[in-house]
Amino acid sequence: MAALVTITLPDGSKKEAEAGISVVDFVKNHIGPGLAKAAVFARGNGQDVDLARTLDADASLQIFTSKNPEALEVTRHDAAHIVADAVQQLFPGTQVTIGPVIEEGFYYDFSREKDGKPAPFSPEELEAIEKRANEIIAKDVPFKRTEISSEDAVKLFEAKGEKFKVEIIHDIVARGAKTLTLYTHGDWVDFCLGPHGPSTAKVGVIKLLSASGAYWRADQTKAQLQRIYGISFFDKKGLDAWSKQREEAAKRDHRRLGRELDLFHFHPYSPGAAFWTPKGTSLYQTLSDWMRRLTREDGYVEIKTPLLFNKNLWMKSGHWDKYKENMFLVQDSDSGELDYSLKPMNCPSHHVYYGFGKHSYRELPLRLHTQDVLHRNEAAGALGGLTRVRQFAQDDAHIYCREDQIADEVFRFVKLLDRVYNAVGLKYEAKLSTRPEKRLGSDDLWDRAEAALKDTLEKMNVAYELKPGDGAFYGPKIDFVVSDSIGRKWQLGTMQLDYIAAERFDLTYVGDDNKEHRPVVLHRAIFGSFERFIAILIEHFAGIFPAWLSPTQAVIVTVADRQDEHAKKVVAALNAKGFRVEFDDRGMSMQKKIREAEIGKVPFILVIGDREVEGNAVAPRRHGGEDLKSMSVDAFAELLAKEAAIP
């Protein structure tokens, strides 16, 4: 009689089975054939494994089916293999590199050349690949896992002429691996850790999304690769739902809404710099005023500094060395040399400002806030909408404080940021970047700085991702990241500690020991940039802004033009109270005006007919159609005041 192993299931129940049984057979025999059929992969003792793996010792076991999001990730990895197979079937000689699962789908990077030059995949070729990939799915080819010695692996992939794979194997071997796992389906073989699903059919349906260029190991000096992005779903229903969701997301795209709601324009005369319409400017200004108030209340002072500086400042700050590529250089007409630059950041000028006076430890922390316009010469291919521009303004501030004040200041900042994001309902992720290998300052200093950031995040209950080694050489940082409507992530807020700025600019304060000390500089922003923040807000609200942000808070529509005189008085009265109300007196039907105001996403439409004229009233209708009863102008003003209150 074979030895028995005890398998513990997630509900705590235990089953005995003969040792050496495969996971799938165990499930079929001891749980149920339905689950065995639906299973994609298993987690045994916390490790993800294939269904064909054997159970040789007591273990805990969890089965994942298409109902689990984890399974979708596994089949998307399967899908990447299938796409690579399809590519090599259709385009022999194409080399494979890597093909990871990403947040939305997967990609696979190929090296494909024609006449010694990189040969991108055309849209037609992509279609053919997608077709072939789905044919491979239909063939229901099983995935098979084998282990192989690293020497054999090198031989295998060298024989195939897969030099990128060989390079990866060498790296893995260098890290100490003796054996590699191979996964094959049909004739196609790749090595990877797995797990994979039982067969290609489990993948469901593959949709290829786009092709683009990438570089081997993300290095521009290395080989140019062809990346294919794709996504897979267990069935067509899932794909359709995703496509529909994508269409909905496209409707929220801030570039589209910017046009539809008449908020901003771009022109080739100044790529990456927006023209703001009156409505867009209102939005911008509302946010600016809000941030001014918040920072003032939080102990900041606002200053303005020059927009243009000569290169002496940039040499001192280090920008001339490290950031010149991204600066717009300006010619001094007398010397004829490009020795001025539009400022790309506020920090150097703030440091100069700090240096104007002598500072006592008693006046720290000094919090300098500035909303000046900045220019950065971003790569042409990087520009896009309002999220990546060349001209923008940050809600920037630099806090000069004593080292013992860092923790308080970081905490105070995250509290303010959290308040701002909550006020507009934005969900954010935090990323804590810690000391890089090359750095300035003692380990002791870094310990305390990182602890200050970490403690704050934990005290505030902010979930964060740790990015070890990702900090700047002059200090650790927290970045606050928000997603746009199509899932791209953008950094908005940031809190960055800086231990060298004070040194470079010879900034000091006089301590209670009557000696000079170096302050620590904290770079921080909440919106990040007004431009990017507005883009995110537009998408977040789908253009339907809360009344306090909405450029137009109410539109007045009269039933007939004999009420126009009264409407004008109402507009004047409401605007006199500080509201942003418009009277639509164009010669078109009331229905049409209401429709346009609805499409324009105005929070309130105020209808005025004879009844309203008589009672000095308005009949408000909310965006979306909710009809409020006719009410006095004063009553509406009160309602609007409540809803348009700035948080």
Added chain:
RNA sequence: GCCGGUGUAGCUCAGCUGGUAGAGCACCUGAUUUGUAAUCAGUAGGUCGCGGGUUCGAUUCCCGCCGCCGGCCCCA
């Protein structure tokens, strides 16, 4: 900057294989004065992104440039 796609009226788009362009909406004019998502009619609007080339002739084919879009890199 790199790879790919793309660029026709203010907007959304149509325009087989080359023969100097159309629609809807918006704008403008006129009529209509209406109670909660499109009143009717008419007029007008484009050197087809820009510059070269091929051709008897280019929106259409080729080259270069610019912008935009999706990625890469980078970043607020």
